[in-house]
Amino acid sequence: MSLEPLFVWLGQTPPGVFLAKSTASFAATETLHLISLAVLAGTVLIIDLTALRAIFKQASPAEVERSLRPVLLGALAVIAVSGVLLVAAGPLKYYTNAIFPVKLATLLVAVLVQAGVHVALEKRREGLAKGLAVASLVLWLSVIILGRWLGLI
Amino acid sequence: MSLLSQVIHALYESPASTALRESEYAFPVIQTVHVLGVAAMAGTIALVDLNVLGVALRRQPPARTVADVLPITWAGFALAILSGAALFAAQSEKIYGNVFLQLKFVLLLIAGLNVIVFHTTTRRSIEGWSDTVVPPIGVKASAAASLLLWALVIAAGRYIAYY
Numbered sequence: 001m002s003l004e005p006l007f008v009w010l011g012q013t014p015p016g017v018f019l020a021k022s023t024a025s026f027a028a029t030e031t032l033h034l035i036s037l038a039v040l041a042g043t044v045l046i047i048d049l050t051a052l053r054a055i056f057k058q059a060s061p062a063e064v065e066r067s068l069r070p071v072l073l074g075a076l077a078v079i080a081v082s083g084v085l086l087v088a089a090g091p092l093k094y095y096t097n098a099i100f101p102v103k104l105a106t107l108l109v110a111v112l113v114q115a116g117v118h119v120a121l122e123k124r125r126e127g128l129a130k131g132l133a134v135a136s137l138v139l140w141l142s143v144i145i146l147g148r149w150l151g152l153i
Numbered sequence: 154m155s156l157l158s159q160v161i162h163a164l165y166e167s168p169a170s171t172a173l174r175e176s177e178y179a180f181p182v183i184q185t186v187h188v189l190g191v192a193a194m195a196g197t198i199a200l201v202d203l204n205v206l207g208v209a210l211r212r213q214p215p216a217r218t219v220a221d222v223l224p225i226t227w228a229g230f231a232l233a234i235l236s237g238a239a240l241f242a243a244q245s246e247k248i249y250g251n252v253f254l255q256l257k258f259v260l261l262l263i264a265g266l267n268v269i270v271f272h273t274t275t276r277r278s279i280e281g282w283s284d285t286v287v288p289p290i291g292v293k294a295s296a297a298a299s300l301l302l303w304a305l306v307i308a309a310g311r312y313i314a315y316y
Contacts, residue, residue, distance in 0.1 A: 027315050031308040034188070035195075038307065042196020045225055055221040059213060071200070071209050144192065148185040 007091035016088030029085050036078035037144065043072045044114070044140050048133035051117060061129065062121040069118070076111070099150035106146060110139035157249075165246035173243040180243065183236045190232025191310075195303045197222040197229065205288055205296040215288070253316055257309035264302040271295055 010016055019026050050056045050064045087094045094100045113136045120129035164170060173179055203209040204218045241248070248254050288296075 023315050024312075027312050028308075031311045034191075034307050034311060035304050038192045038195040038303075039199050040196070041192035042198075042200045042222075045193065045197065046200060046222065049225075056213065056217070058217075063212060064210065067210050067212065068200075071203065141189070144189060145185055148188055149181065152181050 004095060007087070007095040010084070010088045011091040013088060015085055016091070019085060019089035026086070026089055029082050029089075033079060033082040033086060036075045036082065037147075039071065040075040040079060041140065041144070043068050043075060044136060047072070047114075047117065048137050051121060051129045051133040053130075061126075062124070065118055065121050072114070094150075097150050097153065099146055099153060103143060103146040103150055106139060107143050110136065110143055113139055161245045161249050164242050165244075167242070170242045170245065173239060180240075183239050186232055187236040187240060190229045190234075190236060191307065193229030194226050194233055195229075195307065197226045198303055199300060201226075202296040202300045206293055207288075248313065251313055251316060253309045253312040257306060257313065260302060260306045260309055264299070264306055267295060267299055267302060271299070 011020070019029060046055065047061075047065050047068055050059065050061045053061075056064055113132055116132045117129055117136055120126075120132055173183070200209055201215065201219055201222060204211075204213060205215045210218055241254075
């Protein structure tokens with residue numbers, strides 16, 4: 001089954017039509033995407049480096065992760081909503097973009113690995129948490145790089 | 154021709170700027186480095202601010218958060234400013250009149266001053282804080298200003314491309 005009708009429909013929704021016409025609103029949506037991306041990056045860096053025992057050495061990594069989870073999930077929600085809006089403003093550009101599905105797949109794996117870091121810390125599996133923290137850092141770095149490059153091809 | 158426009162012209166026509174401007178890959182690679190640097194810097198600053206405001210990391214004394222994330226913030230800052238300077242040099246003559254670029258410079262200056270105020274006065278005053286002490290209102294105001302200023306810096310940076 002082709003996903004093309006879904007992309008076409010997204011472009012015809014009121015926000016899609018509006019953002020396709022308004023440069024200022026499109027740039028504002030991009031700005032929202034970037035600000036929440038920065039907050040996500042800061043949160044992930046602190047959670048993963050704490051799990052790796054590189055920073056916050058006196059604190060419990062599980063506690064740091066627990067306290068930052070609302071910020072992480074909030075940033076992720078804003079990234080997702082603004083991301084869908086950006087696609088709605090020009091859906092066929094993304095439908096035909098070779099990097100777009102790779103970015104989405106990498107993002108999905110990054111989210112799953114981040115959930116894995118959470119579970120490993122809660123269950124006090126320190127070695128596993130460290131391995132997943134390294135994977136998480138590499139995956140989020142890849143998501144940002146892919147995100148920048150899909151706009152360039 | 155004013156001195157500023159002469160300097161900008163020399164910068165724009167320098168071999169390094171010309172090479173970067175005409176490169177197929179170097180320019181987008183440096184743009185990507187800029188995004189990564191900004192994310193690491195602004196992200197860690199935002200979490201220190203949220204910590205001071207009592208929104209995140211409530212069990213962590215803000216002074217310790219600052220000390221622990223500062224190397225990441227500086228590394229992000231170094232990446233952002235070096236890549237930003239290269240991106241500016243490559244397009245300088247075309248964009249130095251851009252209103253959002255000028256706005257971004259002004260906002261960076263104000264955000265920078267806020268950082269200096271934080272590190273010379275506020276940070277010293279929070280050294281002795283424990284998790285039970287509520288930060289003074291001035292400290293919270295500085296943290297809120299920091300969140301707003303860095304968000305505006307990112308916004309101005311994004312709008313440069315469209316105007």
